[in-house]
Amino acid sequence: MTAYVIADVKVSDPERYRGYMALSPGAIAEAGGEFVVRGGKHEVLEGNWQPNRIVVVRFSSYEKAKAFYDSVLYREARAQREGATEFFNMIVVQGADEQ
Numbered sequence: 001m002t003a004y005v006i007a008d009v010k011v012s013d014p015e016r017y018r019g020y021m022a023l024s025p026g027a028i029a030e031a032g033g034e035f036v037v038r039g040g041k042h043e044v045l046e047g048n049w050q051p052n053r054i055v056v057v058r059f060s061s062y063e064k065a066k067a068f069y070d071s072v073l074y075r076e077a078r079a080q081r082e083g084a085t086e087f088f089n090m091i092v093v094q095g096a097d098e099q
Contacts, residue, residue, distance in 0.1 A: 002095030003062040004036070005069070010052040010086040019080035027077055031068035033059045058095075065092045 011017045028035070037056040044050065059065040068074055069092070081088065 001061050002097055003059045003065040003092055004095060005033070005055075005057045005059065005065050005090060005092050007055040007088065007090040008051045008053070009055065009088050011084060012086045013084040016084035017081065020077050020084060023073065023077035023080055027068060027071055027073035028057055030073055031059060031064050031071060033057045033064070033068055062092065062094055 025035075034057065035055070036058050037054055039053050039055070042051060042054055057065075057068075059068065069090075
């Protein structure tokens with residue numbers, strides 16, 4: 001039943017990004033999510049992917065993950081993030097227990 005939101009982010013304006021970082025945890029918590037990965041050491045083991053800042057958030061369902069993304073709180077966080085990143089790639093993926 002789990003779902004994961006995964007983001008690969010390249011921050012270009014750390015000061016501006018702080019506003020996003022201040023708001024996004026509340027939006028995640030309100031939707032019942034929890035951080036699994038929030039930045040940190042990483043390395044490519046295979047392929048050409050060159051990730052920057054990786055974030056993984058676990059939700060109890062795909063629907064809750066989508067609700068988080070569409071929530072008022074997260075829309076406010078996204079507005080704070082505007083202009084603070086070179087790129088912000090995000091996906092939602094169904095957990096293995098759903099397949």
